[in-house]
Structures are given as C-alpha cells and as structure tokens.
Amino acid sequence: MKTDLDMLMTERGIDAVMILGNAENNPAMYYFTGGGHVTNAVLMIPRAGKPVLYCNAMERGEAEKSGLQTVPMRTAPMEELARNPAEFLRQAGLVTGRVAVMGHANVASAFHIADRIRAEVPSIALVGEEQERAMLLYAMETKDEAEVARIRAVGEITVEVVGKVQQYLTTRDVREDAVLLDEGGEPLTIRKVKRKIALWLAERGAADPEGCILSIGHDAGIPHSVGNPDDVFRLGETIVFDIFPAEAGGGYFYDFTRTWSLGFAHPDAQALYDEVSDAYRTIVENLDLNASFKEYNQLACDLFHKKGHATPMHAEGVVLDGYVHSLGHGVGLNIHERPFSRPTSSDDNRLKPGAVFTIEPGLYYPDRNMGVRIEDTYWVRPDGRIERLVEYPYDFVLQMKSPKASETSVRGARSAGDR
C-alpha cells in the first residue's frame, strides 16, 4: 500500500523520493498521479510528507487532476532541475539527505541531473535501487480492493478478447495444406490477427502497450518470441497466445496465456500440454497463504525435472529447452513486479494478502516446433483465500467449426504435421 512508503523510507534511510518522467506510462509516477498528460515532470515525496507534483505550467490543468499539490514551472521540471538544482531543491525544502530517484524516464537526462546535483548540492546524495528490491515494488505489492477491481476489469476484457480470437480462428476456412484462410481467402497471418486484437482491446478501452505474444510452432518454443508477423496459422501446430493488456494511459495490467492447437494435436504436443497442465494444477492446488513464491518455482522445476525436462535448477548456464523461465511474477502497474518467484528472488517474495500474481508454467522445444504455457492471474484476498481473477477454459485442441476445415483439411494436416 502507498501508506507503507514512509516505513520503507525510514528502514532504508531515505529522506525523500524523487520520481522523474511523465505522469502516464510510468508506473512509479502513475501510482501517485493516476496518469494524465504531464511530461518530464518531477514528483517529490519527503519522508512523512505529502507528494508535490512539479509540472510545466502549460500542463497544470492535467497535473491538477491528480489531486496532488502542484507547482507549475516555466518549462519542464526535469529541465528546471538540471538548470538550477540548488534553487529547485531549496524550493522543495531539500538541502541535505539521501534522495531515492525513480521513474521510467530518459536515463541520459537523469544522469545529467545527478551530475548537476553532485556539483551544486553535494550535501544531497541520489540513490538508485536494485530492480527487485525497489521500495515502490514493496509498497505496490499489496493491492487494495479498488486496485484489484481494476486489474480484474482488465482481466475481463482480456478473456473477452481471447474468446473473440478463439472464435475467429476456429471459424476460418482451411486450405488443403492445412493453412487457415482469412475473410478474403488469403493465408491468415499473425499480423492480421494481432491487428484484430489491438482493435478489440481499443474498443474496450484497453491498450497493449507491450504488444502480445502470438507465436506458432518454432516460435512458440521460445517463450518471449512475440511471433513472426508473416507466419501463417496451420492446423495441428502449437500456438502460444500470451496477452497482457493494460488500462489505456499506463494503468493496471492483466496477464494471461493459453496454448492451442487447431483441429487436432500432434501426439507429442498433446503429451507436452498434458505435462504442463498437470504441473499447473498441482501448483495451483498447493498455493498457500504467505508461502514463499519461489518454493513453487522449485516445485515446478522438480515436477518437470522428474519428467525428464531441463530446468534452471537442474542445469548450468542458459537453458533453452525444457522449463526455461520462472513460475510467475506480481502484476500491477508493472507487468512484472513483486512478488517474484525466481531462484535468486529474496525470501520475502510471499503470497501475502493483497498480492496479485501469475502462475505460468511452460515447456519449450523450439527445434521440435512446439512450446506450451498456461497462465492465469491470481489474487490473495484479505481473508487469505487465493482466487483466480477471471476464468477461461483450458482446452488445448480447439475444434474447427468451419465445415471445410473439419472435413478434408484435418486429414491433410495430419500428414503435414508428421513432417
């Protein structure tokens, strides 16, 4: 919660937080401003004090919508700060102490500001933060019910759009060689479907600031390959569809993945799916209030290792086949935030009340043209129960509904799939 910030600052000996950048598409800033078209701004939060938003006078109307105290300036506050740091910081009541600098912003400008402050106000020390240990990630980790309601609302939009994609794919006509066709009879590409996804999200007031992952075959075997835009959909190939939209303007995210095979599945892909699905269910059934998140990553590694897959816990160096990532991560204003589940994550990454996090085991074999991931977003409720925020079926094989697809082409595809 925001109210944790004072305690966190005290613990770390921080006298003020200084957040740089825009009010939107900038999680640290958005957490306090709630967005708005305020650019290259500076938000100062003294310990035990109230946030003050420094803004360009031109953008004062936008800044005022935040409900924060605002100070309009002649040009962008980041520039004012670089130009005359002593004056700026004196105005802000800061003459000495440790200031934690944050924000998603222009790093070169931030380093320039730091150089100027070092030169002109040596009594102030600017302090960075290790990514996973950032103070605000600790504050953001526990969501209040209003935040969870917003995440769930994005989740509802997410599954609506996923449903539309499923409906669209399964009603395509299919060529003799198992290639799906679009409305115009042309091979259906990832590009075309992604365009529709962007549209369906925009219609619902959501955005996909980081795009989505829609990858087929070989690319499905590389977890973060977003898919080659020119790849075409074919029956019997694994499709990883990982979609992580946010409220437009840089608000709360949702994170969701399904893996599909259209018409039928290659037996190896089906076996892979079943293994991921079994692990997913075992993990979800064992989720426990206040448990350490990385223990479940260990559990996933153990489950997959037993089945003969490589995992980061059972191999040296970079793992490219098998279980190659960690089990999940917190979701909020950042698509990846606390709690983390990586082997290196600190032990205080726990499933405590207010946490919103993903569970997303997966197995990847790019050279065998397949990959599988299943992902949902969960919430630890104030009463300690762990709830999946939205529901969606777990079908792997999606039956084609177009008459042409269900006849000749599945047969054709099976042989193509055997290549």
Place this chain on the structure above:
Amino acid sequence: MKTDLDMLMTERGIDAVMILGNAENNPAMYYFTGGGHVTNAVLMIPRAGKPVLYCNAMERGEAEKSGLQTVPMRTAPMEELARNPAEFLRQAGLVTGRVAVMGHANVASAFHIADRIRAEVPSIALVGEEQERAMLLYAMETKDEAEVARIRAVGEITVEVVGKVQQYLTTRDVREDAVLLDEGGEPLTIRKVKRKIALWLAERGAADPEGCILSIGHDAGIPHSVGNPDDVFRLGETIVFDIFPAEAGGGYFYDFTRTWSLGFAHPDAQALYDEVSDAYRTIVENLDLNASFKEYNQLACDLFHKKGHATPMHAEGVVLDGYVHSLGHGVGLNIHERPFSRPTSSDDNRLKPGAVFTIEPGLYYPDRNMGVRIEDTYWVRPDGRIERLVEYPYDFVLQMKSPKASETSVRGARSAGDR
C-alpha cells in the same frame, strides 16, 4: 543519420554508448533495433564499432530480428550488468573510458548500475546528457528518405482519422441547448470521441502511446490539457484537436493540430483564429533552408506581441495567457526532438536537409474559454525545399450537416455562446 554517431562520440570524447531498457517504446534503442519484444536489454556501441545487443536468452528470437549482433544471457542484461559489472563490461571489451548512458528505462535501476560500476570498475565513467544536447538527437535530426516515408505514412493515417472525427462531429444531432448527441441520443463526451479515435488508429496499425489532446472551451485555452473526458461537445465552442500517433510498438510519430468551432464561431474566437492563422501563414511562407529555428519562434512572438498578446519573449515569469509555448519541434522516434525552437535552444537547431519538424503557433485564453492552435509537420527535402508532409483543410467553423443541427440549435447556441 546513424552514421553521424562516430563523429559525435569523437567530438564529445565518448568511447562507447550504452543504451538501457526495452527494444520498443524506447527511442534510443528503437533507433538501432527497430523494435521487438526485448526487455531490460543493454545495447553497447563502441566508437567506430558495431552495436551489440545483449538480451535475455528467452528473447533471443526477438533480439535477432534486429539484425544486430546479439548476446543471449541467462537473465535480463540490465540485471546481469548490475550483478557483475566488471565481467559484463570486460566481455563487451570495455575496461576504461567514458560511456554515455541512454535510453528510456527504469531510472532507479540505472542509478544502481552506475553505483555498481563506480564501485567495481572505477576506470569507467558513465556520462549523462542534457536533454536538448543529447548525441542521438543530433544523429536522429537528419532523417533519410525511408524514415520520412514512415513519418508521412503515419501522417496519412492521422489525417484520415482527423477526417473521420470531423465527419462524425458534424453529423451529430444537436439538442436545443446546443449540446451534440451521440448515436444513442446521449450528450457526446470527449471520452466517447477519444475511444473512437483510439479505435480508428488501431484499425490502421497506429497507436496513440501518449493519447491525444481533444479539449473544449476553457481546456482548449490550456495548450497541453488533454481535455476532461466528461466534457460535452457544444456548438460554437473552440475545440483544440492535437493528435500525435505513432507506429505501434514505439516507432515514428506524426504531429498535427486543428482548431474547430462547430456550427458557428463566437466573433472573439473567430478573431483569435484569424490571428493564429495569419501568423501561421506568415511563418510558413518565410521558412528557409538552414535558417535557425528559434528565429521563427521570435517571429511568432513579434507577430503576436504586435497584436497585443503576451509572449514568453515579452514577459517575465510563467506566461499563462496569449502565446505561451514555443513554435515547434522536431518529430521522429521522439514526439519532441531536434530541431527545437525555444528561446533557450542552441543556435545549431536549424532547418537543415533531412529535418522533420512542426510549425504550431497558438493563442490561449482559458478564462475566456478559448484557445487556438494550428499545427502541421514539415520536412526539409534533400534538395532544400520545405514540404508539408500531409495536407488537411484549415476550416475553423465546421458546418453541421445534421438537419436538426442546422435549424433550431445554431440559433439557441448563439445565445448560449454569448453567456
């Protein structure tokens, strides 16, 4: 041009450029990668050497699409760099020298990386950059024809969408009190029209990563007020519509503004529009190859000052009424980049071949419920001619086409407009 980078590094005594952050929605990184889902990456560019993209192994497929040399790592490169800076930099061939740090990224993490490098590799100095003097802005300032073609294509989408907005607004039914009605007979709000704009952009493969400005009356009088979502459209009020979409994923921007008044205009607003329009024409007619951009800002100030308006060149402190911003800015992967036209901008901000920039004079009177801005994006061609990249009419009063609007309500609105 990218090829200017070596010269810029030499001039400034920089041995390597280090760009932090994601490959997309990060102008410095995108300039070299062309986008892609590569997160918390590090791009190293030694002077007189080739860029090398360090990526998470999970994202190697995406990284490879950049065509750059890639180095897959076990986790995100920004983390690897913080964990073991000496090893990372040694691998990159960097043991000593001045390294310019760039990118739109997590500032706290960047400061942490800097602390770690200072502690473990003191022979390397990380260097920041003043925003307007950033090396890459100098390189990006001169666009090649492929870049201009992409900017123009976004411009064409922009005016298509602006045309759709104009068509939509002018075909609304209007209530007795001059309020426009949506399809369902409800008052038409900014929120509803912005939703449509996002949709029309998404349909065309463009995004509005920073939203758009669509503001009415008082808010139109504050240049960067994006407009209150619940404000309703009324006949006879000034509407500032400033739209700056980009290629989805963080590519090239276009920047465009028109000011409209629906049905009729208040005589004061019409007079204000005419003054801005006259200034706009005078400035555009006088644009000259290699001229200093800020001289045209001075010209705008002089033109408006003569008409009795306040300007930043003719007033002390923050100017809130009159001509309150500067004349224009470069447009590219950044919505605001070189050349700049501000009084404080360096004299080398010139209209040289390859520059793409806006001309956007405006006058603002929030307390009189009006503001006017006219903006187009221009290109200095290799042959020295200055070309407007896309065309759109400059009508201020948009005639309403709905029969109900043209009869009773314009009359009613005129009296409402006189309040």
